[in-house]
Amino acid sequence: MRSFSCLLSGVGGQGIVLxxxxxxxxxxxTGMPAMTCETIGMAQRGGCVVSxxxxxxxxxxxxxxxxxxxxxLGFEPAEAARHLRILAPGGICVTASRAIRPVTASxxxxxxGDAILEYLRLHAPRLLLVEDQxxxxxxxxxxxxxxxxxxxxxxxxxxxxxxxSFLDAIKANFPSKYIExxxxxxxxxxxxxxxxxxx
Amino acid sequence: MKKLLMGNQAIxxxxxxxxxxxxxxxxxxxxxxxxxxxxxxNDGSIYVEWSVNEKVALEVAAGAxxxxxxxxxxxKQVGLNVASDPLMSLAYIGVKGGxxxxxxxxxxxxxxxxxxxxxxxxxxxxIPVLDPTSPQEAYEMIGEAFALSERLGTPVxxxxxxxxxxxCQDVEVLENPQVSGDFRFExxxxxxxxxxxxxxxxxxLEERAVQLSREFSAYPRNAVTGSGRxxxxxxxxxxxxxxxxxxxxxxxxxxxxLATAYPFPEDLALRFLEGLDEVLVMEELDPVIEDQxxxxxxxxxxxxxxxxxxxxxxxxxxxYSVELLRDAIDRFLHIPVASAPPTAPPPSLPIRPPVLxxxxxxxxxxxxxxxxxxxxxxxxxGDIGCYTLGNAQPxxxxxxxxxxxxxxxxxxxxxxxxxxxHTISFTGDSTFFHTGIPGVINAVYNQHDxxxxxxxxxxxxxxxxxxxxxxxxxxxxxxSTKVDIAAVLRACGVEHVATVDPLDLPAAIDAVKAAVAxxxxxxxxxxxxxxxxxxxxxxxxxxxxxxxxxRCIREIGCPALTWADGRVxxxxxxxTGCGLxxxxxxxxxxxxxxxxx
Numbered sequence: 079m080r081s082f083s084c085l086l087s088g089v090g091g092q093g094i095v096l097x098x099x100x101x102x103x104x105x106x107x108t109g110m111p112a113m114t115c116e117t118i119g120m121a122q123r124g125g126c127v128v129s130x131x132x133x134x135x136x137x138x139x140x141x142x143x144x145x146x147x148x149x150x151l152g153f154e155p156a157e158a159a160r161h162l163r164i165l166a167p168g169g170i171c172v173t174a175s176r177a178i179r180p181v182t183a184s185x186x187x188x189x190x191g192d193a194i195l196e197y198l199r200l201h202a203p204r205l206l207l208v209e210d211q212x213x214x215x216x217x218x219x220x221x222x223x224x225x226x227x228x229x230x231x232x233x234x235x236x237x238x239x240x241x242x243s244f245l246d247a248i249k250a251n252f253p254s255k256y257i258e259x260x261x262x263x264x265x266x267x268x269x270x271x272x273x274x275x276x277x
Numbered sequence: 278m279k280k281l282l283m284g285n286q287a288i289x290x291x292x293x294x295x296x297x298x299x300x301x302x303x304x305x306x307x308x309x310x311x312x313x314x315x316x317x318x319n320d321g322s323i324y325v326e327w328s329v330n331e332k333v334a335l336e337v338a339a340g341a342x343x344x345x346x347x348x349x350x351x352x353k354q355v356g357l358n359v360a361s362d363p364l365m366s367l368a369y370i371g372v373k374g375g376x377x378x379x380x381x382x383x384x385x386x387x388x389x390x391x392x393x394x395x396x397x398x399x400x401x402x403x404i405p406v407l408d409p410t411s412p413q414e415a416y417e418m419i420g421e422a423f424a425l426s427e428r429l430g431t432p433v434x435x436x437x438x439x440x441x442x443x444x445c446q447d448v449e450v451l452e453n454p455q456v457s458g459d460f461r462f463e464x465x466x467x468x469x470x471x472x473x474x475x476x477x478x479x480x481x482l483e484e485r486a487v488q489l490s491r492e493f494s495a496y497p498r499n500a501v502t503g504s505g506r507x508x509x510x511x512x513x514x515x516x517x518x519x520x521x522x523x524x525x526x527x528x529x530x531x532x533x534x535l536a537t538a539y540p541f542p543e544d545l546a547l548r549f550l551e552g553l554d555e556v557l558v559m560e561e562l563d564p565v566i567e568d569q570x571x572x573x574x575x576x577x578x579x580x581x582x583x584x585x586x587x588x589x590x591x592x593x594x595x596x597y598s599v600e601l602l603r604d605a606i607d608r609f610l611h612i613p614v615a616s617a618p619p620t621a622p623p624p625s626l627p628i629r630p631p632v633l634x635x636x637x638x639x640x641x642x643x644x645x646x647x648x649x650x651x652x653x654x655x656x657x658x659g660d661i662g663c664y665t666l667g668n669a670q671p672x673x674x675x676x677x678x679x680x681x682x683x684x685x686x687x688x689x690x691x692x693x694x695x696x697x698x699h700t701i702s703f704t705g706d707s708t709f710f711h712t713g714i715p716g717v718i719n720a721v722y723n724q725h726d727x728x729x730x731x732x733x734x735x736x737x738x739x740x741x742x743x744x745x746x747x748x749x750x751x752x753x754x755x756x757s758t759k760v761d762i763a764a765v766l767r768a769c770g771v772e773h774v775a776t777v778d779p780l781d782l783p784a785a786i787d788a789v790k791a792a793v794a795x796x797x798x799x800x801x802x803x804x805x806x807x808x809x810x811x812x813x814x815x816x817x818x819x820x821x822x823x824x825x826x827x828r829c830i831r832e833i834g835c836p837a838l839t840w841a842d843g844r845v846x847x848x849x850x851x852x853t854g855c856g857l858x859x860x861x862x863x864x865x866x867x868x869x870x871x872x873x874x
Contacts, residue, residue: 089629099445102281106447112281114445117387125631138520140411140444143599159623180629181836193624201621220850 080110080238081134083142084231087161088153089178090127093224097151098129100228104239104247105133115140126157149236150202151227154178155194162201171202172231172271174210174223206234206274213266222263229267234275241268282448284412284441288379289314290448291419295375296456297349299324299341301334303711304740305353306388307442308381312351313743316752322458325752327743330681330711331356335363335378339432342376343468344460347423351379354393355680359712361398364432366470368402369478371430374460375423382438384561384596390661390680392594394563395436396538403482405489406434406539407498410516412446418498418536429485438561440514440596486540494544498536501549505531507610508553510566512538515559515597522603529610541569550579557609558585561597584609633666635837636813636853638779638805639732643667643674644833644857645785645803646701646730649793655699656691660684660713662705663739663807664732671834675703682712689716689725699793701728707737707745709762714769720798721770728792729771729800731762734807742810766800773799780805780871782860814854815869819845822866829858829867 084101086094095116102112116129130142146166152158152173165171177191198205208230214220225248231237232244241264248260282290289311292300300323302312316325324341328334331352338350352360357380364378380398383389399406407422409415415437426433467474493499508531511519516534523532533549535542538560550556550573558567567585574581584590591597591605607614633640643664646657659665659675660683668675677687688700704713709731720727737743744750749759766774773795777788785803792799816837823845830838830845837851838858856870 090631099281102445102447106279106281112445112447114281115440116443126629136524138517138524139514139599140440140446140517141599143521143603156623156626160626162623163620179839179841180627181632181834188625189627190624194626197621197623 081132081137082148082237083130083132083146084149084151084237085142085147085161085164086129086131086151086153087157088127089157090125092127092153093221094127094129094153097224097228098131100225100244100247100251101131101237102133103251104244105131107243107247107250108239110134111137113137113140126160128161149231151231151236153223153227155191155198156189159194159197162198165202168204170204170206170231170234170236171198172206172208172227172234172236173198174227175207176210206230206271208267208270213270217259217263217266219259219263222259225260225263226267229264230271232264233268233271233273278450279447280450281445282412282416282450283310283443283445284415284437285310285443286314287412287416287446287448288419288435288437290318290450291416292349292377292423293318293323294451294453295420295423296347296454297323297423298346298374298456298458298460299338299348300351301326301328301337301348302351303328303331303334303356304737304743305356305381306740307383307439308351308353308356308379309740309743310442311349311379312752313741315349322456327745327752329746331360332363335360335367338376338378339363339367339372342372342374342432344462345374346460347375347427349377349379352381353389354380354382354395355390356380357395357398359681364398365402367432368404368482369475370468370470371478372426372432373430375427376432377419377422377426377435378432379435379437381442382436382562384438387439387596392562394565395434396565397563399434399436400539400565403486404431404434405429405537406436408436408513408536408538409441410513410534410536411441412444413448414498415441416448416450429489431485438513490540490543493537493540493542496537496542499534499542499545501531501533501545503528503531504552505529506552506554507531508533508549508556509559509606509609510535510549510556510570511559512536512566513561515561515602518597518599518602519559519606521599522606530606535566538565538569541566541573543573546570546573547577550574550577550581553581555582555584555609557590557605558583559591559597559602559605560585564593630669631666632669632834632836633663634808635835635848635851636808636855637663638734638803638807638855639664639667640672640833640835641779641782641785641805641855641857642703642730642732642803643672645779645782646789647672647674649786649789650699650701653699654697655701656688656695658684658688658691658700658702660702660704660708662708662732664703664705667703669834671831681708682716685713685716685729686719688727689720689723692725692727699728701730701793703730703732705738706731706733706735706747706762707743710746710760714765717766717769717771717798724797726797728789729766729798730789731800731802733762733802733804736807736810738807738809742807762802771798771800773797774802775800776802776804778805779803780855780857782857808853808855814871816847816849816852816854817856817859817867817869819847820866820868822864824864824866826863829862832861833857
């Protein structure tokens with residue numbers, strides 16, 4: 079029986095909730111049952127956002143048990159590091175490389191971006207760092223990071239789902255004026271992810 | 278057809294499938310999306326409103342249910358405190374059409390003041406409560422709640438928790454039947470509460486509880502499976518968490534799934550207890566089922582050890598998780614725990630507390646009051662909304678926050694006792710309409726000396742931008758009369774009322790000084806729309822005149838201003854050009870922003 083689980087983590091405003099919906103809807107396109115779970119509300123105000131996606135039979139909890147996720151999709155390196163322990167042994171961590179400094183950092187707290195990348199390299203045996211700024215520039219819209227990241231993870235083979243199913247899910251669920259842009263964003267991410275894991 | 282639905286959307290569509298004719302409520306996390314989903318999918322045949330508060334919402338729904346219509350009222354758990362007065366009496370009077378009181382509980386709490394348990398309210402009010410374990414079950418159960426309510430002529434509580442409300446699942450959505458819109462209130466003395474009627478109805482309520490306990494023993498969503506000498510009880514999302522572990526070890530424990538904490542299905546529980554030595558009860562918030570089970574063991578002389586919150590086996594506070602319950606089940610079944618090698622802890626990670634958005638007018642309002650009150654003893658009474666975040670550094674402008682509307686009234690008691698301190702309350706526009714107005718009247722009538730600051734951002738921002746009486750639009754997509762806050766204040770007898778744009782910093786500071794100087798009740802209405810519902814302006818720019826003093830960062834804590842490599846940067850994706858920072862830069866190094874610079 080096919081199944082997968084993916085934790086998406088980042089900060090408010092990055093479109094993580096929509097990304098998790100796209101992932102779940104794609105799984106449903108291929109006939110899998112799906113669940114997601116996110117913390118919303120206060121989190122929208124620049125706080126940490128986490129979304130769980132589980133697909134396949136025999137899922138009860140909408141939240142992924144620690145140490146069992148197949149994929150950790152970080153939208154920011156520190157937010158990936160924060161949740162690394164949710165990955166199953168052999169799981170893949172795909173994360174955007176640009177650090178986002180919180181207001182507390184401006185007020186004097188620490189944020190050592192290099193130390194966090196070093197930690198990820200050391201403790202995530204399967205790690206894909208996505209040059210998100212470069213891909214965003216290519217796609218031309220800052221709002222598309224979520225679809226780019228889903229594309230990059232899919233291209234790296236993180237999910238047991240065909241690329242066409244993602245494209246179908248985008249066409250079926252996105253508002254018409256955003257479909258084209260998101261199809262392009264997905265394909266851009268997908269090509270990046272695929273290239274990164276091709277020897 | 279299967280659709281990916283959030284639990285709250287599933288509940289809304291389930292209520293529509295059950296033929297609901299009126300939906301009222303007051304926004305509150307995690308309940309808000311239920312009413313919004315009905316409104317979004319409404320073809321006009323259902324009446325939907327955001328009421329001014331939960332008490333009003335519940336009474337509107339009760340009126341509808343008196344005619345025979347099916348009515349749904351939605352709120353969060355602390356909203357039920359506000360609505361508890363009509364609920365307690367309505368339990369005695371009853372309804373004609375099905376009436377469901379949806380109250381979303383918030384273990385954690387993730388976005389609430391308390392971890393109160395609505396199932397306790399159900400037993401206190403003596404009305405049945407249904408507790409779904411997943412969005413799919415919630416979709417089906419809400420219809421059962423309407424049917425039960427109509428059959429028994431009583432309001433029924435429906436209590437999902439955050440992880441059911443905000444989880445999404447592929448849910449089988451059915452065609453909605455047509456509902457007749459023909460309802461008529463039949464006059465009868467049974468609708469008028471009097472002590473004698475209450476006495477008679479109290480007897481019926483107790484009889485009904487016994488009858489329902491028997492019925493719920495046969496309710497298919499309550500079920501006993503498996504066998505053995507150890508038994509596990511689980512309800513709500515704890516059932517889903519527990520099944521992650523129990524489904525891996527079939528036959529290890531007897532299991533009772535419970536969807537009705539009140540009235541407690543005693544017959545079913547006795548069958549469950551048969552042959553058991555030990556029981557583990559898993560439920561978030563209060564030990565409601567655990568206490569009922571303990572009571573039952575006493576009544577029926579069953580010698581069973583009950584583990585749960587009362588013996589410290591599981592925590593009282595906070596939300597549960599798969600891991601917490603797996604650990605509890607392992608301890609309960611004496612299964613040695615195979616601990617996975619721990620992942621090395623990450624290096625120091627950034628703390629990301631929720632902050633007021635870049636460009637939020639509340640930041641300017643708080644800063645203006647802070648500047649106006651510099652060097653004077655002042656107590657700042659906050660309230661519930663985005664502006665509670667004004668307590669964070671560097672603003673630090675919220676000294677108290679209790680519950681909806683309490684800022685205005687607590688300021689009065691504080692001022693009476695601490696002589697010489699200025700008390701200033703901060704109240705949002707939606708909160709003002711919710712429970713703020715009686716406090717204003719109290720201040721005027723009892724001649725308190727205080728300043729009311731009304732933060733009017735033209736929306737209910739924290740819960741996702743719902744309209745309110747000051748906006749002039751309704752959930753039926755109609756234009757309505759705007760209730761003018763300044764006119765309300767004047768009508769209540771507030772003599773000094775000023776309305777000012779908080780982003781015009783000098784004017785805002787002057788307005789606060791003038792209001793505080795006024796003896797008696799004074800008010801400043803800071804009017805500036807929430808940035809999430811307005812088009813952002815052009816971002817500001819840092820010029821060469823910046824000397825890197827970081828005053829902008831230190832004073833207002835705007836997330837669009839950051840400090841790196843020895844200079845201040847503006848995050849253009851966040852900055853809305855509100856211009857607050859341009860007005861406080863000592864070297865006038867920040868250019869652009871609104872016209873206030």
